[in-house]
Amino acid sequence: MSAAPAAPRPASADPADRNLDLLLVAPRARTGWRVVPARILAMCVVELQKLRHDRTELYxxxxxxxxxxLIYGETFTRIRAIPTGGIPYLDYLAPGIIAQSAMFIAIFYGIMIIWERDSGILIKLLVTPTPRAALVTGKAFAAGVKSLIQAVVVVVIAALLGVALTWNPLRLLGVAAVVLLGSAFFSCLSMTIAGIVLTRDRLMGIGQAITMPLFFGSNALYPVSVMPGWLRAVSGINPLSYEVDALRGLLIGTPAHLGMDFGVLAIAAALGITAASSLLSRLAR
Structure with a gap:
C-alpha cells in the first residue's frame, strides 16, 4: 500500500522558519526582461572592480x-586666433577636452576584450545564459564610468584654471549622461573593430589611426563655422561633435541642440551595442 504524498510545508510567520524554507526550496529565478538589467549591472561591476587592482590608467x-x-588652451586664449563668440577660448576648449579624454579611454576598450579572448575569459562568459547584448552593454557602460571619472579630473583642472563652469546639479547630471552615452558608443566601436581584426596589434594601429581624425574632425577645438565645407560634412556625422555640443551647452551655457545631441548619442550607442554583440561570437572562435 503506497504512502500518501506529504502535505506541502505551510508558510510560517517566524523569520527563522522562513530562512529554513529558503534552504529547502530554491528561490524563484528571475526571468524575462528582469534578467537583462541585472546582468548588465553585474558585468559593469566586474569591469569596474579591475580599477581596485590598478589605478595607474586613471592617473x-x-x-x-x-x-x-594648460598649453594649448592658455596659448590660444592669449592670441585670440579662434572666434568663440566672446567666450574665453579656455572656457570653449574645456568641454571639448572632456569629450576627447573620454573618447581616448573608450576607443581602446576592444584591446581588453581581445585579452579576455586570449586568456579564455570571453568563452566562459559566452557559455553563460547572459545575452551577448548584456555583456557588451555592461562593458560599454563600465567604460562610460571610467570616462566619467576622467571627466571629473578634467573639470577640476578646468575649475582651477578659472574656467566658468556651471555647478547646477541637474546640468551636471546631464553632463554625466552625455559622457556615458558617448563613451558607450566609442567603446562599442572599439569592440566592433576588435571583432573584425581579431588581434591587439591591428586594433591598436586602427585605434591610433582614427582617434585624431575623430578629434580634429569635430567641434572640440574650433567652431563649425570656421571649417571648410568637407570638414563640416565630417563633423555632421561625427558623434563626438554632438557630445561636445551637449557638453558646452550644459557646462558653459552656449547655445546647443540638446534634444538632437542626446538623440544622436543614444541612437549611436544602441547601434554600437548591436554591432559589437553581433561580432562577439566571431571574436571568441
Missing part, C-alpha cells in the same frame, strides 16, 4: 588633457 590618462588645457 596617466589625466596628463594629456591637463597639457591640452
Amino acid at each position: 596617466t590618462r589625466a596628463v594629456q588633457p591637463a597639457l591640452w588645457l
Whole structure:
C-alpha cells in the first residue's frame, strides 16, 4: 500500500522558519526582461572592480588633457586666433577636452576584450545564459564610468584654471549622461573593430589611426563655422561633435541642440551595442 504524498510545508510567520524554507526550496529565478538589467549591472561591476587592482590608467590618462588645457588652451586664449563668440577660448576648449579624454579611454576598450579572448575569459562568459547584448552593454557602460571619472579630473583642472563652469546639479547630471552615452558608443566601436581584426596589434594601429581624425574632425577645438565645407560634412556625422555640443551647452551655457545631441548619442550607442554583440561570437572562435 503506497504512502500518501506529504502535505506541502505551510508558510510560517517566524523569520527563522522562513530562512529554513529558503534552504529547502530554491528561490524563484528571475526571468524575462528582469534578467537583462541585472546582468548588465553585474558585468559593469566586474569591469569596474579591475580599477581596485590598478589605478595607474586613471592617473596617466589625466596628463594629456591637463597639457591640452594648460598649453594649448592658455596659448590660444592669449592670441585670440579662434572666434568663440566672446567666450574665453579656455572656457570653449574645456568641454571639448572632456569629450576627447573620454573618447581616448573608450576607443581602446576592444584591446581588453581581445585579452579576455586570449586568456579564455570571453568563452566562459559566452557559455553563460547572459545575452551577448548584456555583456557588451555592461562593458560599454563600465567604460562610460571610467570616462566619467576622467571627466571629473578634467573639470577640476578646468575649475582651477578659472574656467566658468556651471555647478547646477541637474546640468551636471546631464553632463554625466552625455559622457556615458558617448563613451558607450566609442567603446562599442572599439569592440566592433576588435571583432573584425581579431588581434591587439591591428586594433591598436586602427585605434591610433582614427582617434585624431575623430578629434580634429569635430567641434572640440574650433567652431563649425570656421571649417571648410568637407570638414563640416565630417563633423555632421561625427558623434563626438554632438557630445561636445551637449557638453558646452550644459557646462558653459552656449547655445546647443540638446534634444538632437542626446538623440544622436543614444541612437549611436544602441547601434554600437548591436554591432559589437553581433561580432562577439566571431571574436571568441
